[in-house]
Amino acid sequence: MNVALFITCYNDTLFPSTGKAVVQVLERLGHTVTFPAGQTCCGQMHWNTGYQIEALPLLPRFVAQFEHAEAVVVPSSSCVAMMRDHYPMMAERIAAEGEDKTLPERVAKLLPRIWEFSEFLTKKLGITDVGAYYPHRVTYHASCHGLRGLGLGDGPLSLLKSVRGLELVEISNLEQCCGFGGTFAIKNAEVSSAMLAEKTQAVLNTGAEQCTACDNSCLMHIEGALHRQRTGVGTKHIAEILAHTEADAAAEANNPVEVTV
Amino acid sequence: MSRVPLDPRTAPSFQTAAKVLLGDAQLRKNVRHATDVIQNKRRRLVEEKHDWQQMRESGRQIRAHALQHLDIYLAEFERNFTAAGGHIHWARDAAEAQRIVIDLVKQTGTSEVIKIKSMTTEEIQLNNALEAAGVHAFETDLAELIIQLGEDQPSHIVVPALHKNRSQVREIFRKKMNLPNLGETPQDLAEAARQFLREKFLRVPVAISGANFLIAETGGVCIVESEGNGRMCLTLPETLISVVGIEKVLPSWQDLEPLIQLLPRSATGERMNPYNSLWTGVHPGDGPTNMHIVLLDNGRTDVLADHEGRQTLQCIRCGACQNACPVYRQTGGHAYGSVYAGPIGAILTPQLMHMEHSQSLPYASSLCGACYEVCPVKINIPEVLIHLRNKVVEQNGWYAPESLAMKAVAQAFLSEKRFRAAQRLGRIAESPLVKKRKQNKLQVLGQEEAQTPGWIGWLPGLLGGWTDTRDLQAMPKETFRDWWEKRNEKGSNRT
Amino acid sequence: MSTARDVIFQRIAKAKGASTPEAAHIAYATIERNYQSAPSLDRAPIIHLLEDRLREYDAHVYRVTESNVGEQVKQILAARNIQRVLVPDGLPESWLQGAIFEIDNQQSALGLNDYTAVLTTATLAIAETGTIVLQNAPGQGRRAITLIPDYHLCILRTTQVVETVVEAMRLLEPTKHLPTTFFSGPSATADIEMTRIKGVHGPRFVDVILVTDEIL
Incomplete structure (x- = not known):
């Protein structure tokens, strides 16, 4: 299949390794990955913070970049939820303002071809074993947008269960928000931190070495506290675990892990 | 005893209030315990209803329909309630509602009234207004009694005193009921309330309530409760005055089919709450002979006018969104500066206040969606929050520092080069x-x-x-x- | 000067456009009601379910045939040491055994407070929720009599038991104008630390006699 990757603005800038992992997994499965160069942002940050006027022009831009793709894969459930929840209405609004009457129909045609990365594997391709090897104890954090927005359910867990060597440990407050919430983490930093404290405590209680998720936004938040507290527990996007193979493990064994100060 | 009510016009911002409350370890423990218990009970009872989603959808459609034709159903309710011997009063705002109630109470010649828990009367700060007019209101719901005697504020729409634990309640009762030897089991405390209030139920001639539902078709009123204090207030006094938001009307009796199931399972995690009372106007020989309903606008028509915000009025006040909200669970209700706390408060309060106050409330959410998931009438609270954020941004103008930064970033997103x-x-x-x-x-x-x-x-x-x-x-x-x-x-x- | 009523109706019309009864009527018919409205259990399990639910609420439940109701009443009252019972008009004489039964004479609330027990029948019961529905009707009386006495003995025929809330609401449709009370167990509160405490202001003790005159 010809898969267009929408990396998302923050993964592009902050988490390129996730994008590389997505490419790696998809190519390993025999798919061709393309990267429409004009892509930037889905508009979520602006829309959710109240800047609708600023978010609107990003929609026609996104559609133009991706409407000819066979499938669009996005390693971020919150961005996919943004598209599914708000793009139809945004398109109607743009059309009503007389700017582009074709947009609602084009959005309606495009949306069914947009997949969150784990969802693409489990629901579109119908596979759970992607040939990964990751010999570590891992816990999974269900991001709110993946859990409630996209209804990912057990999909990500079934992918992780198929990873050889991986010991999956369940977190106690799976359905609870980590407190990120985009600008919420800054506007309401204290409450956000209190929510995060509960989440990191639950992560630590699992005894996992790594916490994974389908969203780097949550992971950036969780890792921010895990690192500040020097817990020694890290985070990794699910794509990076699924990309990991026996060969990677062998290479790592030959190259000792760098030391962080 | 009068207390300073929660008032969005004078309350500090959510961030400021939350900062203080986060430091109250006892409060946070109490709130977490209570919301955990209700959430678990709710989850069990929702899972056993295989038709839950169908009921939710019906509930949503019924409430949305009633709002879409609100004028018709209010007129029908007025007609039928009046024909059944009741009196209808209309209040444009809180001050008008206060005046109406005070006048009605004064006409009876009493200086004491008994009250059923009612967030609507909290919203209009009725108790303070009555006190100023020389009328003392006894709260009869256990939680409201705790709040009233403790000179505190409600922090939850269903369990207003959930931020207090048994020792704290015991201290309040010991002092205010003059019971130095009061025990501290919940049974002891409930028994103390029973003794304290029984005499008032039997003696006080006027009761004030809210209502859960009004039924246009019959001119009927429905009040759900647990303790029996509601039944006492609804049946024993000669005069009953109910203050009810105009949005509470349902078209017909059959609309209760889903709503009367959705409400208790969502609110307290019970299959049915201990008591549901339904009546239509005055029934000779059974209950009050002098019955009044004050229909309150107080900003509701402004909410109705907002196409995106309107669904807020579908709310049936179950509090499930508060229990599910990870933000509310950290701060408790007082941080919201309004009797309507939690996610529903974060969307209702700013709208009732014409968006002039409580600008911080639409941001008091991580948009995690837990509230929408549990809402029994499917109010898309995150969507309304986002809508209200947009209004806040518009009000703050284009030259606010955040706005300039957000605009700059948006510009960058419009070209790959930038x-x-x-x-x-x-x-x-x-x-x-x-x-x-x-x-x-x-x-x-x-x-x-x-x-x-x-x-x-x-x-x-x-x-x-x-x-x-x-x-x-x-x-x-x-x-x-x-x-x-x-x-x-x-x-x-x-x- | 326009009245508050006029102003509120003007505001509503301005907010969403004025509606008409016809438009409301047509739209009302389109509301989906796809929830369960018929029983899913047979009669015998429905009665069992009601008994279970009532016992969960700490009510004692007795199942007797019509001819044994009076004897059962007598035994229950004797066990609870109750000598004087308030009753509404309209109960079968044969039920009233083992105590002095005084018919409600519209006494004041203070007068009702002298009674420790009340005996009534009911309109129907809902098995799924353990709910008994009382209305102002013969055998049930005005609302206050089942509220103030601390003990309520309720006699109900098994034919009056339905499985679901929806069935109950439909059966109540013809009498929807009557004062109606749904009670599900004794009065309760969970206002202190979410601990359910039975018995606050309403009756603290409830027993139910189920009269089995149907073949189960």
């Missing part, structure tokens, strides 16, 4: 803040992949909220798109 420039600029701007990693000498040189970026432990200004408790990973040297370009230049399909 976006790349912004990415580079970001890296440069953050570089003085990044604690560099020292590379392990053993690391194989030339392995760019292994060069994970350093960490930021301090950020300036508004962003500092992040680094108070969290580190931030610095931006990697190479963006994904740079890597992709290089990889394709090499003409290889290696990764």
Whole structure:
């Protein structure tokens, strides 16, 4: 299949390794990955913070970049939820303002071809074993947008269960928000931190070495506290675990892990 | 005893209030315990109803329909309730409702009234108004009694005193009921309330209530409760005055079919609450002979006028969104500066206040969606929050610092070139803040992949909220798109 | 000067456009009601379910045939040491055994407070929720009599038991104008630390006699 990757603005800038992992997994499965160069942002940050006027022009831009793709894969459930929840209405609004009457129909045609990365594997391709090897104890954090927005359910867990060597440990407050919430983490930093404290405590209680998720936004938040507290527990996007193979493990064994100060 | 009511017009911002409340360990423990218990009970009882989603959808449609034809159903209710011997009064705002109630109470010649828990009367600050007019109101719901005697504020729409534990309640009762030897089991405390209030139920001639539902078709009123204090107030006094928001009307009796099931399972995690009372006007020989309903607008028609915000009025006040909300669970209800706390308060209060006050409330949410998931009438609270945020941004004007920054970022997103420039600029701007990693000498040189970026432990200004408790990973040297370009230049399909 | 009523109706019309009864009527018919409205259990398990639910609420439940109701009443009252019972008009004489039964004479609330027990029948019961529905009707009386006495003995025929809330609401449709009370167990509160405490202001003790005159 010809898969267009929408990396998302923050993964592009902050988490390129996730994008590389997505490419790696998809190519390993025999798919061709393309990267429409004009892509930037889905508009979520602006829309959710109240800047609708600023978010609107990003929609026609996104559609133009991706409407000819066979499938669009996005390693971020919150961005996919943004598209599914708000793009139809945004398109109607743009059309009503007389700017582009074709947009609602084009959005309606495009949306069914947009997949969150784990969802693409489990629901579109119908596979759970992607040939990964990751010999570590891992816990999974269900991001709110993946859990409630996209209804990912057990999909990500079934992918992780198929990873050889991986010991999956369940977190106690799976359905609870980590407190990120985009600008919420800054506007309401204290409450956000209190929510995060509960989440990191639950992560630590699992005894996992790594916490994974389908969203780097949550992971950036969780890792921010895990690192500040020097817990020694890290985070990794699910794509990076699924990309990991026996060969990677062998290479790592030959190259000792760098030391962080 | 009068207390300073929660008033959005004078309350501090959510952020400010939350900061203080987060420091109250006892309160946080009480709130967490109570919301955990209700949530677990609710979850069990929702799971046993295989038709829950169908009921939710019906509930949503019924409430949305009633709002769409509100004028018709209010007129029908008025007609039928009046024909059944009741009296209808209309109040444009809180002050008018207060005046109407005070006049009605004064006409009876009493200086004491008994009250059923009613968030609507809390909204209009009725108790203080009555007190000022020389009328003392006895709250008869156990939680409201705790609040009243403790000179406290309600922090939850269903369980207003959930922020107090048994020892705290015991102290209040010991002092205010003059019971030095009062025990501290919940049974002891409930028994004390029973003794304290029984005499008032039997003696006080006027009761004040809210209502859960009005039924247009019959002129009927429905009140659900647990303790029997509601039944006491509804049946024993000669006069009953109910203050009810205009949005509470349902078209017909059959609309109760789903709603009377959705409400208790969502609110208290019970299959049915202990008592539901339904009546239509005056029934000779059974209950009050002098019956009044004050239909209150107080900003509701403004909410109705907002196409996106209107669904807020579908609310049946079950409190499930409060119990499910991870923000509410940290702060409790008082941070919201209004009797309507939690997610529903975060959307209702700013709208009732014409968006002039409580501008911080639409931001008091991580948009996690737990509220929408549990809402028995499917109010899309995150969607309304986002809608209200947009209104806040419009009100604050284009030249607010945040607005300028957000605009600049949006501009960058409109062109690949500008976006790349912004990415580079970001890296440069953050570089003085990044604690560099020292590379392990053993690391194989030339392995760019292994060069994970350093960490930021301090950020300036508004962003500092992040680094108070969290580190931030610095931006990697190479963006994904740079890597992709290089990889394709090499003409290889290696990764 | 326009009245508050006029102003509120004007505001509503301005907010969403004025509606008409016809438009409301047509739209009302389109509301989906796809929830369960018929029983899913047979009669015998429905009665069992009601008994279970009532016992969960700490009510004692007795199942007797019509001819044994009076004897059962006598035994229950004797066990609870109750000598004087308030009753509404309209109960079968044969049920009233083992105590002095005084018919409600519209005494004041203070007068009702002298009674420790009340005996009534009911309109129907809902098995799924353990709910008994009382209305102002013969055998049930006005609302206050089942509220103030601390003990309520309720006699109900098994034919009056339905499985679901929806069935109950439909059966109540013809009498929807009557004062109606749904009670599900004794009065209760969970206002202190979410601990359910039975018995606050309403009756603290409830027993139910189920009269089995149907073949189960």
